[in-house]
Amino acid sequence: MEKEIKILLVDDEPHILQFLEMGLVNEGYEVATAPDGITAIGVAEQFSPHIVILDVMMPGIDGFEVCRMLKKNGSQAAVIMLTAKDEVEDKVKGLTLGADDYVVKPFSFEELLARIQARLRNQFPSLFGEVSIGPFRIDDRRKEIIYQGKVLELSPTEHQLLRYLVLNHGIVLSKTLILDKVWGYDFGGEENIVEVYIRSLRDKLGDKEHRLIRTLRGAGYRVDLL
Amino acid sequence: MEKEIKILLVDDEPHILQFLEMGLVNEGYEVATAPDGITAIGVAEQFSPHIVILDVMMPGIDGFEVCRMLKKNGSQAAVIMLTAKDEVEDKVKGLTLGADDYVVKPFSFEELLARIQARLRNQFPSLFGEVSIGPFRIDDRRKEIIYQGKVLELSPTEHQLLRYLVLNHGIVLSKTLILDKVWGYDFGGEENIVEVYIRSLRDKLGDKEHRLIRTLRGAGYRVDLL
DNA sequence: AAGGAAGCTGAAAATTAGCTGAAAGAGGCC
């Protein structure tokens, strides 16, 4: 597996916090959260995140202040601020105070994700770069998986699943584990969905004999690179 | 066997505690237990476990708090939390407080085992590695047993049984014991099933003379490495 | 050598895991 990228989320609204956290964990990031500025400073010290996502409007210390303090403490983290539509002039203020990027509420999760990745590429290029594993190449930047030189046409879930399987090739992964890692902890559905997606991947990989993605009855699945 | 891996179990229900302890000891782990959070903190300090398995719901200090305190005390341990189905949002909370993984009750023992091993691999890779015993190699990651260089094709039960026999080679194992360890304490069937499976293993190992898996009439079976 | 207990064996019966195709549901987009 690649090195874990750590993100600290700071927002006073538990809803948003939870929503973002689940989404980001699901994307494979290591996530910590804090409900206010003070906590955030403390957590950041121990957690040393690569990225801090900061709500501007918070009770107590506001986002700008947190940002300033982080930088003062020598944090390497890139800071992305979340700001409401009618606080646009804050943008100027924010940039001068060290924030690296902005996302205006309401925003789509995909947009935030894109910003995060853009930042990471700028700030921590070493963490990036596509991985080649056997006949696979995983290009996170392009969100592509290349198999035997050809780009696979995958749905988002298929992509995540295959990525997870390939990065953990040679290891048996139970359906429950896969469900947790790919679908997330709160997924309420049946394990059968894993089977369905495995099938779809096998189809797209031309793995008719189930040699690439092997089934270990009663145990799970394992990718064997040929 | 990885004899020196230490696990601390914390749960207020004696049933569960005992059940898990037996299972884990059986798997070769060194196990300590604690019935509540306070005790757990104390035990952890002396025992310095590699893994702590924590029930979330406990009288007195709850799992989250214990987790936090452990980390504060500089514990290296990975923390796996046990949480009830309807406490799913706790998952989110837990991860931010330092737990490394979750298992949702009710869970199978196998599932917990898989999580433990996954964690160990992440956190203490040096402790890991497949075991070679005589002509056998047991690779738990791949869930494979190699005999004389060839991968054995085993059903789940066959795999467990052979693994248990080989790890305890040289020791006579009674059918009752085997039944308990491989089939579980609640198995209601006949001991004959052990004979049936032993036979199947002998077949697959080419052990026609019963020299590898020896029968000790009235006592049990013993694996003799040649 | 007979009788009985313990273990072996092959096959049948019962159970279950995983596969599959199709259909229903959920969003997003024009």
Added chain:
DNA sequence: GGCCTCTTTCAGCTAATTTTCAGCTTCCTT
């Protein structure tokens, strides 16, 4: 709205696996 893709559920199917069982062999005891 209507159309698209993607996700999820579902039920029937298949085949692997587990379990039972009855008859057989082997070994021990007397």
